[in-house]
Amino acid sequence: MIHFPLQITVSPEDTAAVSKIEQSARQTIEHIASTPIEELLPELMREAISFGIKVLIALLIYFVGAWLIKKIRKMLHRVFERRKTEKAIASFVESLTSISLTIILIIITVGTLGINTTSLAALLAAGGMAIGMALSGTVQNFAGGIMILVFKPFKAGDFIETDNGYSGTVTDVNIFNTKLTTTDNRLIIIPNNSLSNGTINNFSQNTMRRVEWLVGVEYGTDASDVKAALQEIVDAEKRVLFIATGAPADPLIAVNALKDSAVEYIVRVWVKSEDYWNVYYALNEKIYTALPQKGIGFPFPQMDVHITRQDS
Numbered sequence: 001m002i003h004f005p006l007q008i009t010v011s012p013e014d015t016a017a018v019s020k021i022e023q024s025a026r027q028t029i030e031h032i033a034s035t036p037i038e039e040l041l042p043e044l045m046r047e048a049i050s051f052g053i054k055v056l057i058a059l060l061i062y063f064v065g066a067w068l069i070k071k072i073r074k075m076l077h078r079v080f081e082r083r084k085t086e087k088a089i090a091s092f093v094e095s096l097t098s099i100s101l102t103i104i105l106i107i108i109t110v111g112t113l114g115i116n117t118t119s120l121a122a123l124l125a126a127g128g129m130a131i132g133m134a135l136s137g138t139v140q141n142f143a144g145g146i147m148i149l150v151f152k153p154f155k156a157g158d159f160i161e162t163d164n165g166y167s168g169t170v171t172d173v174n175i176f177n178t179k180l181t182t183t184d185n186r187l188i189i190i191p192n193n194s195l196s197n198g199t200i201n202n203f204s205q206n207t208m209r210r211v212e213w214l215v216g217v218e219y220g221t222d223a224s225d226v227k228a229a230l231q232e233i234v235d236a237e238k239r240v241l242f243i244a245t246g247a248p249a250d251p252l253i254a255v256n257a258l259k260d261s262a263v264e265y266i267v268r269v270w271v272k273s274e275d276y277w278n279v280y281y282a283l284n285e286k287i288y289t290a291l292p293q294k295g296i297g298f299p300f301p302q303m304d305v306h307i308t309r310q311d312s
Contacts, residue, residue, distance in 0.1 A: 051113075058112040065105040073098050138176065144196035145175040158204035166190060167201075208247060209276045211269050215287055216262030218299045223263075227253050229294050230267055233286045239279050241270045262299040 073094050080090035154160050154170055160180070161167040166188050168180035178195055180188040203209070217226055234240055234251045241247035247270035256266035267287075271279045291298070 054113050058109045061112055062105060062109045065101075065108070069098055069101045069105065072101065140193040141176045141191045144192035144194075145173075145177075147196045148173060148178070148192055149175075153200050154202050154205070158202055160203065161201040162190065162195065163199040164190075164194065203276075204273055207273055208241065208270050209273050211271055211276060211280050211283075213267040213280075213283065213287065214256060215265045215267060215291075216259060216299060217265065217291070218297045219263055221263065221296055223255060225294070226263075226265055226291075226296055229291055229296060230265065230287070233283060233290055234267065234269055236286075237269075237279060237283060239271055239275045241272070261301050 076094050076097060077090070080093075148154075154173075156170050156173060158170050159168070160170060166180060166182075168182040168186075168188055170178060171181050171187075172179040175192075177192055178190050180190065182188060215226075215230065230253045231251075234253070240251060242250050249270065251270075252266070252268040254266055255263060257264040267283075269279070
């Protein structure tokens with residue numbers, strides 16, 4: 001068996017500190033041993049009474065402080081309810097305020113007993129730093145949740161699309177994540193950090209949206225006939241909005257481009273946000289069925305091949 005020597009290096013400062021503690025303890029023991037019992041009892045009684053008074057004061061401070069913290073939390077709750085603050089952020093602020101004030105109250109109570117609270121405060125600070133470093137990702141999500149709840153780029157019930165490809169209706173926004181329900185009823189949970197630092201397309205923020213169709217017809221078709229047929233389809237749709245009904249502009253129908261195999265027309269109309277997809281699909285079907293009935297055909301990609309014969 002091999003033995004490794006254990007060497008401990010003690011600095012002169014540490015040695016001096018230990019010597020002082022030993023000397024103080026020795027003097028205290030000698031004082032108690034040399035003091036007659038009839039003189040020692042009154043001194044012990046005074047110390048006990050002094051400590052008891054400190055305990056009573058500490059208890060009084062703690063109970064009064066706890067009562068005040070409870071009152072402050074109720075006051076914050078009423079203020080948030082009156083201002084209709086988001087429930088998640090209101091609950092977080094109430095809890096954070098209560099916890100912070102409780103920690104301060106405990107430090108004050110312990111200090112009242114004559115205990116040095118400097119080490120306790122340093123320990124709490126070090127513990128908070130260690131927890132923060134261990135939960136760095138969670139802290140980022142927490143900060144992102146605060147940003148979302150304060151600035152409100154979206155709220156519950158909005159249909160949004162994120163820059164990472166997810167889209168759906170917001171069902172819940174809390175401190176750490178946001179929940180989306182997709183159109184096929186899947187639940188997507190997204191960390192708030194990615195939402196607060198990314199691009200969000202909110203389809204429900206505004207009350208109206210513009211719908212657009214690109215319609216290709218055969219070359220040689222009269223432009224006025226095509227525009228009249230498209231206008232008739234648009235006018236027949238009751239959900240289409242006009243300037244008179246609050247839209248930014250009336251429907252637009254125009255020649256958009258001359259493609260290789262088709263003349264492309266553009267149709268733009270304004271609708272309520274909740275009617276967007278219903279109007280889009282409805283007019284898709286009407287355009288497909290109504291234009292051929294009026295003799296307007298849809299072209300197919302085509303290529304003209306010319307063959308030249310040369311006599312030998």
